[in-house]
Amino acid sequence: MPDADLLKRFVQGDIAAFESIFKQFEGEVYRWTLRIVRDGSTAEDVLVEAFWRAYRGRARFDPSRSFGAWMRRIATNVARDHLRAARTRGRLINVEIQAPAGEDRDLAESIALAFRTLPPKLQVVATLALVEQQPYAEIADALDLPVGTVKSRVFRAIRALRKELARQGIRS
Amino acid sequence: MTDERLEQLLRAALPPASAEGPSRNLWPLIADRIEAPVAWSWLDMGVALVSAIALIMFPKGLLLLVYHL
16 A cells, blocks of 8 residues: 555656556556456556556546555556457457367357457456456446446346357357 | 356356466556657647637637636
8 A cells, every 4th residue: 555645746746656656556457457358468558558547647536545446447447448449440359268178168269259249348347257256346446337237237248148159059 | 058157157268367467567668658748649730720710710719718617
């Protein structure tokens, strides 16, 4: 937890203070981002963009609040923007399939493919809630949404996944 | 397929991501972006030009602008 003086200096635009805060939070923000984008190189791009946006928007940060939570919110927005941009360009971020070769691998690939067809806002909650099993309250905080909306998006993501799998002929 | 089964399959296909941190020092990239001069895009310049022309043609518009600020 950075001290109040460091946070005040950051708000005033002190780059040395910001670097110190960056060193404290880069690991945490990177891991959170990686959970969403699922690709190390993309997570690094998101991290750089998120910290840059944080610096640019530093005047909006209240030093009495949690820097980690604020940063996580920014990083989640940037990660979602990345997923959206990748989708618009038709370049879906590759996710590594872990299942062994054979029938299970085919099913895993179908599921991963179905997952990547989800709209970014559903993909984010589905990753965090279903894959990473993060608490709904934490996801709601990171997305700046009510918990009810997160639950509803998870429900919609499951429904969309099932629909896509059915389209691929998978019903088991 | 039940929700539980689907979630199980999803976790099997996309196991939780794990890593300690970035593979390299990213601070220099952030510092470079912070220190880079702000570049004006063609869109920014277009908007500025249209606004300036509008204010020259309709100077009373400035009062309206000030009122809204």
